[in-house]
């Protein structure tokens with residue numbers, strides 16, 4: 322089973338991905354985590370990405386696609402994967418389809434965790450307060466920019482998957498257990 326978990330920053334994608342990988346024995350592919358790893362290792366890619374991430378902007382499609390291309394062919398993806406935080410632009414979605422076509426792999430479903438904007442801003446402000454040291458991009462000004470970027474660059478990706486009849490939505494305003502149950506109902 323190959324899935325895309327879709328939703329704005331603070332929607333709870335990471336939390337839900339964690340539950341799903343354990344239940345279905347598939348792997349989570351988070352481009353955000355991969356980038357943070359590069360930053361930590363101080364690679365050239367990491368150094369370039371850090372400046373962009375700190376502003377809450379998107380890393381270039383080329384960089385992201387080449388990371389995904391290398392990751393998705395690893396043997397641990399054979400049983401299935403969850404893409405978390407990717408694709409984030411229409412171009413990334415198109416490039417992903419080309420990569421998957423060549424590998425003869427399909428995305429089965431795209432699950433959107435839908436959260437209303439006011440609640441989202443409250444959540445991310447809370448996260449900003451809680452994780453001052455954990456993530457450099459978790460302060461509220463930057464998070465607000467990330468929501469602007471989400472609306473402008475990432476929302477069109479939803480339409481793309483809707484047209485392919487792959488889009489399913491869950492109400493992300495419910496609690497973690499309920500959201501998880503709703504997702505599993507869609508998958509089964």
Ligand code: ADP
Pocket residue numbers: 329330331334335352353354356373374377378379380381385405406407408409410413458467
């Ligand atoms: P969250 O899970 O909080 O929504 P991520 O951890 O997925 O955020 O991403 C953190 C940052 O990493 C983003 O703000 C962006 O700068 C960069 N990033 C992650 N994934 C992508 C992507 N697919 N395309 C471009 N930039 C990305």
